[in-house]
Amino acid sequence: MTPKAITDAERRDRLRLSRTETVGAVTAAALMRRFGSAKHVLDALPDLARRGGRTAPLKVCTTAEADRELEAGAGLGARLITAGEPDFPAQLAALDPPPPLLWALGHVDLLSRPAIAIVGARIASAGGQRFARQLALELGQAGYVIASGMARGIDGAAHEGSLATGTIAVLGGGVDDVYPSEHAGLYRRIVDAGVVVSENMVGRKARAMDFPRRNRIISGLSLGVVVVEAELRSGSLITARLAGEQGRDVFAVPGSPLDPRARGTNDLIRQGAVLCEGAGDVIEVLQRPLRLREQGDLFDAAPTDHDGLDRETERLRERVFALVSPTPAPIDEIVRALAAPAPPIFAALVELSLAGRVELLPGGLVAKA
Amino acid sequence: MTPKAITDAERRDRLRLSRTETVGAVTAAALMRRFGSAKHVLDALPDLARRGGRTAPLKVCTTAEADRELEAGAGLGARLITAGEPDFPAQLAALDPPPPLLWALGHVDLLSRPAIAIVGARIASAGGQRFARQLALELGQAGYVIASGMARGIDGAAHEGSLATGTIAVLGGGVDDVYPSEHAGLYRRIVDAGVVVSENMVGRKARAMDFPRRNRIISGLSLGVVVVEAELRSGSLITARLAGEQGRDVFAVPGSPLDPRARGTNDLIRQGAVLCEGAGDVIEVLQRPLRLREQGDLFDAAPTDHDGLDRETERLRERVFALVSPTPAPIDEIVRALAAPAPPIFAALVELSLAGRVELLPGGLVAKA
Secondary structure, three states: OOOOOOOOOHHHHHHHHHOOOOOOOOHHHHHHHHHHHHHHHHHHHHHHHHHHHOOOOOOOOOOOHHHHHHHHHHHHHOEEEOOOOOOOHHHHHOOOOOEEEEEEEHHHHHHHHHEEEOOOOOOOOOOHHHHHHHHHHHHHOOOOOEEEEEOOOHHHHHHHHHHHOEEEEEEEOOOOOOOOOOHHHHHHHHHHEEEEEEEOOOOOOHHHHHHHHHHHHHOOOOEEEEEEEOOOOOHHHHHHHHHHHHHOEEEOOOOOOOOOHHHHHHHHHHHHOOOOOOOOHHHHOOOOOOOOEEEEOOOOOOOOHHHHHOOOOOOHHHHHHHOOOOOOOOOHHHHHHHOOHHHHHHOOOOOOEEEEEOEEEEEEEEEOO | OOOOOOOHHHHHHHHHHHHOOOHHHHHHHHHHHHHHHHHHHHHHHHHHHOOOOOOOOOEEEEEHHHHHHHHHHHHEEEEEEEEEOOOOOOHOOOOOOOEEEEEEEEEEEEHHOOOEEEEOOOOOOOHHHHHHHHHHHHHOOOOOOOEOOOOOOHHHHHHHHOOOOOEEEEEEOOOOOOOOOOHHHHHHHHHHHHHEEEEEEEOOOOOHHHHHHHHHHHHHOOOOEEEOOOOOHHHHHHHHHHHEEEOOOEEOOOOOOHHHHHHHHHHHHHOOOEEEOOHHHEEEEEOOOOOOOOOOOOOOOOOHHHHHHHOOOOHHHHHHHHOOOOOEEEHHHHHHHHOOOHHHHHHHHHHHHOOOOEEEEEOEEEEEE
16 A cells, blocks of 8 residues: 555544554554544444443543643654554554554654664673674664664664664663663663654553564564574564564574573574574675565555444354454464355454454464453 | 405405505496406406506506505504495495495494594684584484594594594594594594594505595595584585585584684585584484485496497597596586497596596596596
C-alpha cells in the first residue's frame, strides 16, 4: 500500500486503540483492515467485545488518557508515528503484524535509512565490546544505521561506535525510560545525534514482559541482526530467532568453545547464521538484491459489509472458540477444521480476542487466553 | 576387493616398485592393476619406460637397496605393510590411489580401529592446546583412535591426550625421524603406547616436499579431521582440504575474530566445515551410517592382454603426449579430446610417466613433467 498522511484526530484514535486492554498488534491490524480507520474501530469496539462473550464492559482508552500521553511525548520533543504513515519505518511496516505505533525522540529521519542491528551480552568481554564498537563504526561508514537496545555491554558499544553515522536505540520502557542508569550520558548523546524509539507508553518503566516486543522492533527495523557475544538461552538469541522469523539475515560472531559467551553465537552459526568476522561479511550478504517485502494492505481496504459478516460470525463464534486450546495453534487449522470461509472465522477470533477469551499471536497463531 | 596375504618376496618387490624413480602412487596403482603383482611390474618396467620415450635406462630400485631399507626397519622393530595386505588400514586403502605402502612402528593393531585426526597450529595458544588435549581424551574414551602429525602445538597436545586410548603419529620423514627434537620424549611414548607411521624411507629426514603426502595420510587414515587453531594459508587447512576431497568429514573449532589463529578455522566453517565445540559435535556426525567406500579392485584384476594393449598404446602415445601441458588437467579431458577408449590412453600415460615425461597426480590429473 502507499503510506498516507493522517489527521491528528486519527493518530490519537490509533493511540487509544493501541492502549486499550485486550487489543494487541494482531487484533489492532485486523480491526484496522476491517473498519478502515481507528475512529470506526473504536466505535465498534464495545459491541464487538460483547458479542465475543465479554460480560464486563471493555475498558477503552479514553481521549483524556491518550491526550495525557500525547502531551507527555510532546513535552519530551518526541513524535508519535503510527503504522501506515509515511514516516513509519518501511522495514517495520513489512512485519505481519506491524507494531501499531512508535514513539521517536531525536533524528526521526534515521528510521528511513537501511539499518543493521548489533546486539549481544550485557556482561560482555572487553574484546567483544571493542569488536561491536568497530563493527558499528565500519557498517556506519558503509552507510548503514545501527539499531540496538541500549543495554549494558555489546548494545552500548554498538551505539557508541555509530553515534557519528547514525544510531537507533530501541527501549523496552517509554522513550524517556533511561535504563541502565549508567547509560544516562549515552542516552543523551543518542537523543542528540541519533534517535530513541519505543512502542511503549511515554513515562512507562520497562518491565520484563516489555522486552520481547522491544526485541521484535530491533530486528524488525533492520535488514539483518548481528549477535556479538551471547550465552545459550539469552535475550540476544531471541532477537536472532525473531529476525529469522521476520525473514531478516542473522549474523553471529564466532568465539572459542572455552568462552561461555560464545556458546550462543556458535550455536547460531551451527543453525545456519552467517559467520561474521567483520563488517565485510555483513555487507557482502546485504548487498544481494533487497528482499523487503511489499507492505500489506493494512489501512487501504474499504470498510466491509459489517452486517453480513456479523450474522455469519454469530453462528460461527462458539464453534470457533471450541476449537481453540491453550496451546497456540495456526488459525489455518481452525479454518480447515470448520471447512468454512476464512474471513468470518477471523472476524469471530478478533471478537473473541477483544473479549479476552482468546489471544491472537504473531505468525497467524491463536491460543485460549 | 578382499585384502590378501602376500609373500615376503612380493612385499620386497612392492617396496622396490615404490622406491623406483618416476613411480608415484598413481603409476604404482595403475601398474599393479595391469600386471597383478609387483614382480611382473618390475619385469616390464624398463621396457615400458623405454616405450614411453625414455632414452636413459630407468633406474629401478635394486633388491640390495630394498633389503637395506627392510633391515633398517626390522632393526627398529617396524613393520612394512603394503596396500592390499590384510593389515593395511581400510580407510587408506579406500583412497584413489592409496599410498603404496606404510611403515608402522608400535601397536600396528591401532591402524585398524576407527580414527579421527586432530591437527592445528604449531604456534598454538595455551587454550587451544588444552582444548585439543581434552578433545583427544574424550574422543579416545568414545572409542576413536586419534591421528596427528606430531608437530609442535596442537598436534603434540592431541597425541598427549590420546596416549592412553590410542594415538597414531604420521611422520613426514621415516618412522625414526624424530622432529621436532623437543618431542623426543613424546615420540618414545607414542612408540610404546601408540603407533608411528610413515610412507617415507626408513632413515630419511623429512623435507618440505614430504609434508603434503604426510597430510594426505593423516586425513586418509581418519573418518574425519578436526582443525583446532589455524591461520589462513596454513598446513592444517591443506589437510582439511585433502580430507574434503577424500570424502572425509571436516570439523573446525571456531574462535574470536580478534584471534588470528581462528582465521583459518572460521573460514573452514564458512566453507561448510562442521562447527566443533567439543567431542559431542564430532561423534554426532560420525555416528551417521559409515560411508567408507568399497575398496577398489587394485590388486584383484587378472593380468590383461599386454600385446593387444601395447599395439594401441604405441599408436596413441605421441597423440596423448601432445595433449598434456605443464598445467595439471583431468585425464578425462584427454580421453574426450581423442575420442578413443580410455584404457589404452591410460596405459600410454603410465608409460609416459615412467619415462619421466608426464606426471600422474591424485584426482585423475596429469601434467607435463
